Amino acid sequence: xxxxxxxxxxxxxxxxxxxxxxxxxxxxxxxxxxxxxxxxxxxxxxxxxxxxxxxxxxxxxxxxxxxxxxxxxxxxxxxxxxxxxxxxxxxxxxxxxxxxxxxxxxxxxxxxxxxxxxxxxxxxxxxxxxxx
Numbered sequence: 001x002x003x004x005x006x007x008x009x010x011x012x013x014x015x016x017x018x019x020x021x022x023x024x025x026x027x028x029x030x031x032x033x034x035x036x037x038x039x040x041x042x043x044x045x046x047x048x049x050x051x052x053x054x055x056x057x058x059x060x061x062x063x064x065x066x067x068x069x070x071x072x073x074x075x076x077x078x079x080x081x082x083x084x085x086x087x088x089x090x091x092x093x094x095x096x097x098x099x100x101x102x103x104x105x106x107x108x109x110x111x112x113x114x115x116x117x118x119x120x121x122x123x124x125x126x127x128x129x130x131x132x
């Protein structure tokens with residue numbers, strides 16, 4: 001039997017969102033650690049204002065799937081699935097790419113913190129939509 005509790009769906013989408021925040025935090029500290037260990041000899045990563053806005057909007061958008069889950073209408077359920085799936089897939093691709101560049105420990109972190117909970121959240125969302 002499928003549980004149609006919107007609060008459980010919201011929590012399911014919050015978990016990969018928190019995982020994405022953990023990933024980007026660990027990635028930043030990992031780069032900082034490598035930079036300090038090298039004595040400042042590796043090239044620093046700099047971002048333009050537009051890139052910083054893009055990152056802020058991307059990670060800020062992670063709050064939308066849980067909020068859409070709480071709305072509980074058919075249209076918001078589909079929006080939750082599509083937006084959440086897009087965020088989960090883009091985070092996975094970006095995280096694996098960055099992890100291959102910066103260290104395989106980041107790939108493992110991405111897969112455990114974002115991909116696995118994202119698959120569970122998408123599965124729960126799909127089952128929720130099909131049961132309604």
